[in-house]
Amino acid sequence: MARIKGGMNAKKKHNRTLKLAKGYRGARSKQYRVAKQSVMRALTSSYAGRKQRKRQMRQLWIARINAAARINGLSYSKLMHGLKVAGVDMNRKMLAELAVNDAAGFAAIADVAKKALA
Numbered sequence: 001m002a003r004i005k006g007g008m009n010a011k012k013k014h015n016r017t018l019k020l021a022k023g024y025r026g027a028r029s030k031q032y033r034v035a036k037q038s039v040m041r042a043l044t045s046s047y048a049g050r051k052q053r054k055r056q057m058r059q060l061w062i063a064r065i066n067a068a069a070r071i072n073g074l075s076y077s078k079l080m081h082g083l084k085v086a087g088v089d090m091n092r093k094m095l096a097e098l099a100v101n102d103a104a105g106f107a108a109i110a111d112v113a114k115k116a117l118a
Contacts, residue, residue: 061096068099072110082113 014032020042021028021035028038066076074082083090088109098106 058092061092064096064099065092068103068106069110071103072107074110074113078117079110079113082115082117083109086112086116088112 017032017036017039018029020039023029024035024038027034029035062076065079069076069079072079090109095106095109098109
C-alpha cells in the first residue's frame with residue numbers, strides 16, 4: 001500500500017493560521033512559525049477582552065447613574081439602596097439609559113428612592 005504524506009494537511013493548517021494573521025505586521029503575517037505565536041496570543045487576548053468589555057460597560061453605567069443621581073441630590077449608593085428598599089427592580093444598564101436620554105424619568109425614579117429612604 002502506498003504511503004500517504006502529510007503535506008496537504010500541513011499546508012491547510014498553515015494557511016488557516018496565516019489567514020488569521022492577515023494584517024499583522026512583517027513576518028507575523030508571512031511566516032508560519034511567527035504567525036502561529038501571534039495568533040495564539042491574539043486569541044488569548046480577545047477572550048480576555050470580551051470579559052473586560054463587560055466590566056468596562058458596567059463601570060460606565062455606574063458613572064452615568066452616579067452623575068445623574070447627584071444632580072437629583074443623591075449619591076449612587078443611596079440611590080441604589082433606596083431603589084432596593086422601594087422594591088424597584090431595574091438593572092444598571094436601563095438606569096444609565098434613562099440617566100442619559102430621559103432626565104425627567106430618572107428624576108421620578110430618584111424621587112421614589114428618596115421616599116423609600118425617608
